[in-house]
Amino acid sequence: GIQVEQSPPDLILQEGANSTLRCNFSDSVNNLQWFHQNPWGQLINLFYIPSGTKQNGRLSATTVATERYSLLYISSSQTTDSGVYFCAVSPMSGGSNYKLTFGKGTLLTVNP
């Protein structure tokens, strides 16, 4: 099946710093989503971005589908940004094109 690799696995920042999280995937995709799992376990949708660039406040994301990677940018980080960031994809073809496969996530800790 499709492989999803996220980097870095862990990231520690001071409040106010910027960061870039990366997601590499092994096949063409028809769906790519970024999620934030907060310390209470909730999975919050950040972006639905199978291709292109989107921005939402301090967060933005870019997916370069032809090169099979996506980037999530967090600017001016806040302590509330702490948690695990997941990238999830589903392949363009084959029997799994309705199923989201998750990466292992990036654990972000933002210190005050």
Added chain:
Amino acid sequence: DSGVTQTPKHLITATGQRVTLRCSPRSGDLSVYWYQQSLDQGLQFLIQYYNGEERAKGNILERFSAQQFPDLHSELNLSSLELGDSALYFCASSVEGQGSAGELFFGEGSRLTVL
């Protein structure tokens, strides 16, 4: 609030028991997905239903079963529970596009502890 409702939020039970987790999808979404999140396995796809029919199956154990009812809510039944079944179980729903799941929205999860 994603619009996906899961109950119960927390559940503690004993080995060998059976539990049922319930999910109500967002209004208008025909697809329901179940995922399991454990510390060692990460987020794993279990099963998908579309308008009452099973569409895709993932790493779901034979002791587990699910269904989607005519009102589109879904239930995940876990039986003969083992310690290793302790996990966070998520339900998600989506409006499917052409050949794609579309954007999935997740409920808050049901945290199952098996003692």
